[in-house]
Amino acid sequence: MTKLLIDCDPGHDDAIAILYAARRLDLVGVSTVFGNQTVEKTTFNALRVLTLAGLDIPVARGCGAPLLGAAPLAPDTHGASGLDGVDLPAPDRDAIDLHAVEFILRMARAHRGELALAIIGAHTNVALALRLEPKLASWLKLITIMGGTAGVGNLKPQACVNILSDPEAAHIVFDCGAPIRWVGYETTRTVLLREAEITALAGGGRVARASADIARWYRERQRAVNGIDGAPMHDSCAIAPLVDARFIHYEPTPLAVALEQGPARGMTIVDRRPIQPGVALTSVAPKARANVDMAVEVDRPALTGDIVAALASYR
DSSP: OOEEEEEEOOOHHHHHHHHHHHHHSEEEEEEEOSSSSOHHHHHHHHHHHHHHHTOOOOEEEOOSSOSSSOOOOOHHHHOTTSSTTOOOOOOSSOOOSSOHHHHHHHHHHHTTTTEEEEEOSOSHHHHHHHHHOTTHHHHOSEEEEEOOOSSOOSSBTTBOHHHHTOHHHHHHHHTSOSOEEEEOHHHHTTOEEOHHHHHHHHTSOHHHHHHHHHHHHHHHHHHHHHOOSSEEOTTHHHHHHHHOTTSEEEEEEOEEEOOSSSTTTTBEEEOOOOOOTTOOOTTSOOOOOOOEEEEEEEOHHHHHHHHHHHHHTOO
16 A cells, blocks of 8 residues: 655645545655645644544644745635634644654655655645755655646636745756656546535545535535536545556646746646657757656546545545
8 A cells, every 4th residue: 555645735625635545545644834724724724634534644734935935825715714614623633743844854764665745735845855855856656746737727827826835846846856646727626526426425424524514615615716516626636646547647748837927927837749759840949858747637437436435434
């Protein structure tokens, strides 16, 4: 079973991704970062989710601001608490006495070649870990990322919160040389829990019922803001390739993060031109090497069905 560390900013979809991963993988730790709310709130939410499920998994609090500038929080999507609309228990533990950056390094050292890292929030913690220890990229089995877009965005027309929160950090991660599987918002926004799935969860145990509350609130917010009739399972799409390779099909793709100030800042620029290797044309910009495997096709019924089954399996 794959060992996994999740770096996140819970967040409704983060909460479900944590619960999903804990049933399908060997979840060895959770680290938190700013994004959907302040790092204080996202850490509190991570602890509440683990307490709900009775999961004895360490949580390490991480960075509260990006490498440059102030934190561009996104409370409009997830509410004042970062996890509105659900009654979760108070945490039965505190975050560990270790910063998320050091926690990531410690876990990667302890599980060299075995640990997958899912980044489903701002990339600040992981970027700093890579700067402190460049060998981290070679220690990891895989990095799987939800964030950015090759199409429609959320905070900006063609940029999304997890990259826009800290573009410099995302650039460091995408350029680190580790194997990366990347799924963009244009894909994850189509992987939805609809009323039938939410109703099924509502008839289950305590974790399933709480998951139904999370999904229902998130669905209503998405419907009001984006016109999406369902709760998008954005972050669970970063867990999916570790659970079953058949859920998502990927293609090797060059990806760059726009760092310049202006309307393009935070965009994930992918190059899917069918230019053949070795072709040199004076009038055509060359194609860079592929640094990510990009999600291009999702088996939505299979993935959402597995998410619901995992959440329903808690007792």
